[in-house]
Amino acid sequence: MEETDETETPKSTASQLSESEEKRNDKRKTLTKMEILAQLVLFLVAGYETTATTLHFIIYVLAQYPDIQDKLRDEVKEIFGDSGKDEIEFEDLSKLIYMNAVINETLRIFPPATRLVRLCQKETEIQGIKFAKDSSFTAPIYAIHHNPEIYENQEEFIPERFLPDEIAARHPMAFLPFGAGPRSCLGMRFAEYEIRVTLTWLIKSFKFLPADEKLPWPVELGMGGGLLKSKHELKCKIVKL
Numbered sequence: 001m002e003e004t005d006e007t008e009t010p011k012s013t014a015s016q017l018s019e020s021e022e023k024r025n026d027k028r029k030t031l032t033k034m035e036i037l038a039q040l041v042l043f044l045v046a047g048y049e050t051t052a053t054t055l056h057f058i059i060y061v062l063a064q065y066p067d068i069q070d071k072l073r074d075e076v077k078e079i080f081g082d083s084g085k086d087e088i089e090f091e092d093l094s095k096l097i098y099m100n101a102v103i104n105e106t107l108r109i110f111p112p113a114t115r116l117v118r119l120c121q122k123e124t125e126i127q128g129i130k131f132a133k134d135s136s137f138t139a140p141i142y143a144i145h146h147n148p149e150i151y152e153n154q155e156e157f158i159p160e161r162f163l164p165d166e167i168a169a170r171h172p173m174a175f176l177p178f179g180a181g182p183r184s185c186l187g188m189r190f191a192e193y194e195i196r197v198t199l200t201w202l203i204k205s206f207k208f209l210p211a212d213e214k215l216p217w218p219v220e221l222g223m224g225g226g227l228l229k230s231k232h233e234l235k236c237k238i239v240k241l
């Protein structure tokens with residue numbers, strides 16, 4: 001691994017990737033231009049729409065559940081003060097236990113990626129069943145997240161399911177919004193904190209109320225661009241605090 005000088009200006013992902021293209025000429029194994037482009041597009045697609053859709057669902061849910069919204073605002077006020085600090089410190093974001101629970105309950109009910117696909121790299125035997133090389137597997141995230149044997153009253157929005165003791169009592173694979181294993185989501189931590197920062201600002205500044213037009217709950221869902229989406233426009237009223 002190359003040593004980096006911490007006084008140097010940080011390089012952008014694009015410039016690091018394109019340096020990699022230059023080193024390719026040194027006969028080292030590096031990325032081609034096409035691979036660089038593919039990575040940049042992947043970051044945009046995987047990083048933008050997933051986070052935006054999640055925030056969209058969170059705001060809609062908060063408008064439907066005023067008690068949860070109030071509780072969330074109380075937590076934000078407790079950590080950031082009533083008038084609100086101008087700066088949001090990273091350490092403070094880690095204290096938002098209830099907000100984390102609200103985000104995770106949203107990702108449980110509305111996981112942007114509804115399934116994971118894996119290929120078997122070599123012949124494998126699991127519990128007496130043989131799987132040939134190149135067999136394809138699907139991990140049904142949506143079905144796992146909505147399994148009543150794992151989550152009682154699975155269609156109800158209950159953030160308390162994601163308080164630390166409740167999480168510890170469940171199988172780690174019962175919640176997979178970011179996938180699992182070596183190919184799990186590269187942007188998971190970034191996404192978690194990006195959502196917390198955005199939600200902190202929103203909840204401090206606005207109140208979310210249901211729109212006049214009522215939609216049924218559970219929300220009717222479909223797929224769009226490979227991600228889980230609502231079939232109908234999710235609207236709410238926004239009041240400045």
Ligand code: HEM
Binds near residue numbers: 113179180185
């Ligand atoms: C709520 C937000 C997000 C969700 C729910 C999400 C979900 C996922 C899922 C389910 C996977 C597949 C994991 C697997 O196969 O095990 C994935 C992969 C990936 N995600 Fe995310 N993601 C989110 C945000 C982001 C962000 C913000 C970025 C980048 C800035 C990002 C970058 C990636 C990349 C690069 C991969 C491919 C990893 C690989 O193939 O090794 N994601 N994401």
